[in-house]
Amino acid sequence: MGEFMPRPKTLGGESNLETPVETQADGAPLFRISDLSAGYDKKVVVEGVDLEVRAGDVVALIGPNGSGKSTILKTITRHLAPLAGAVELDGREISRWKTAEFARNLAVMLTDRPRTELLTCRDIVEAGRHPYTGRMGTLSPDDHSRVDEAIKTAHVEELAERDFMQISDGQRQRVMLARAIAQDPRVLVLDEPTSYLDIRYQIDLLRILRHLAKSRNVAVIMSIHELELAQKSADKVICVKDGRVFRAGAPEDIFTRETIGELYGLQHGTFNERFGSVEIGRPHGDAHTFVIAGAGTGSAMFRQLIRQGKAFYAGVLHEGDIDCELARDLAAECVAECAFEPIGDKTIARAKELLVHCARLIVCPAAFGTINARNAELVEFARSHGIEVMRACGGGSEDSKYA
Template sequence: MLKTENLSVGYGNYVVIKDINLEINKGEILCIIGPNGAGKSTLLKTIASYLKPLSGVVYLNGKIVHNLKPKDLAKEMAVVLTERVNPGNLTGFDIIAIGRYPYTDIFGRLSKRDKEIIYESAKLVNATHLLEKNFFEMSDGEKQKIMIARALAQEPKILILDEPTTFLDANHKIEITLLLRKLATEKKLAIIVTLHDIELALRIADKMVLIKDNKIMAYGYPENIMKRETVNKLYDLKRANYSEIIGYFELKSNPKKDLKIFVICGGGSGANVLRYLVKNGYNVVVGVLHKNDADYFIAETMNLKIIEEDAYNPITDENFDKAVNEIKTCDIVVCTNFPIGEINKKNLELIEISKKLGKKIIFYDGDISVFKNVLK
């Protein structure tokens, strides 16, 4: 549907990104990510014909985008940018109605069909209650809904959005990203979007483009390209690691305190404990964890020392002894409310051994304040 061939974008003689070869079809979401200043917005504006390409071509259904008349292009492609707008006293209805300009007569009169499409567009984004509300009175989330509805009123085949979740709270970020997935799936729109939130991008994108250092660093299915080494390099991460299993980042362990803590956990019960201890600079050892355990993936991403066991295998005497030796050198043992089964029941013995060794034991049941008066 839309593709770029050897596209280079930028300003004047300055090339921001070169050799761009992308393709998106109806019903797909192409998400562009990268550090600030990488050229994501420049690429979007060039695809949308706001900027002329320095070289190469953007095709839309076989036609060169930059050769299309604005009114014809507006019937095929709609754009929502990050710039805040100040439309005075216009209502939600008035803003959405602007999307009908490619179809109205020279006087801009709205037909019955135009009004129906305005209402349908508002309904698609769950914003019919905003039709009579002044735009300047709306929250950022409400404004974003109206701007997307305005774009939908153009009845486009391609929707382009630049950072649509900027300025939004968590609830509205999720709502907007889920809306994009719905539009792609149900309305068969091809959507090109830039996002800062990798976690949300992974949940909705069919394809992803990673941009850095004036070039496309990776392009393809997110499940194929979003690997630790690639994402760490994309953002020049030094104090954190990306995990494709978790789909986000974890802080790397960087102990600043002498206190050494052994954590007995499993089944995800240790996630909050490990994050609390690592961000506060404690020296943490964790075990015995199976290599398919949720806590294992978190601890491994943090670069923690792990006493590990192969997936589905009962804890061996060798690994049990390794854990005991670590506990002997620790100041505090933390035990979470982990699920107990045949393969990890030896972890219960670690608690009893910790008691015999006279170790201070903290039993964590979900309230992190249990550490407040114990850890200094």
């Protein structure tokens, strides 16, 4: 990832003024939204929004489609005028900033794509330097250097001389990020920046944003649908639902089963905070399969059974085990013992009560350890009751394999 040259601190007039402008007090919010109401044609879409963003923060807006996330972003970028409330950059209402001055401090990457004719990707990135040029719009050698650096940082060198309209949506997304970087902002606002990107470039983009925030002290505000990426990249998460801020906080406080379920109105699935993903829920009907798992050996089998529409029991697992976390979401019942404790009589008895009604037992671990040794009793119990014992593929035993 390319390193950044020191950004010019300028306020109007010609570019590259040497006098730095540092108006933000230490620890004070760089960007502040107070009781904001926003919408279109005087119709309120979202209201009562309060938000403080400090330099170096990465803030993610999440929530259902149509909840008001994009409306908030378009208002703080001056694409929409606030219907009520205040939006301040460096303690000054954003409407009071001159256009070029505002553009030198805040860059935008929206989902809308510019329609261009005969412009290369480099031309698009160079547009990010226009707030720093004079009236003629001529780029200086320093501007060209910053464009080169932005192209390198966004990893779009191979696209630089190609026609912007003849590349894919995902490639255009990366070029637009390079343009925003070339603008050298203090605040970067992005609306669904991971849209159109494959997983490699989603990760790449978020790494770049984290780099900008932590090494350049850029405040990043973005809307995002990929919850697992928001959970791993944001310092602060804003939940928007039904035109209001439903909840706000650190990722560890927001990405819980209860909060995400309520935010999105999940009825047939659950959010698994350990995996950072949504599970589609249990199949209907009686369970005729019991799965012995543990230490992550059962996760693939659980999901395979779910895809096949087969309800199942899981056990005996231990509280805190990754398989136990997933089985609570997917299994008809998860038989669990206290963490770090050997399997007790009551727990093994409950497992046998469920197992006796099953047609098959699937064993995922290749071997049992000290605290889960009594799972071997379940294997012998199954054989003595005529229940088919199967090993998950890779388990390695004389039993038949479940593939």
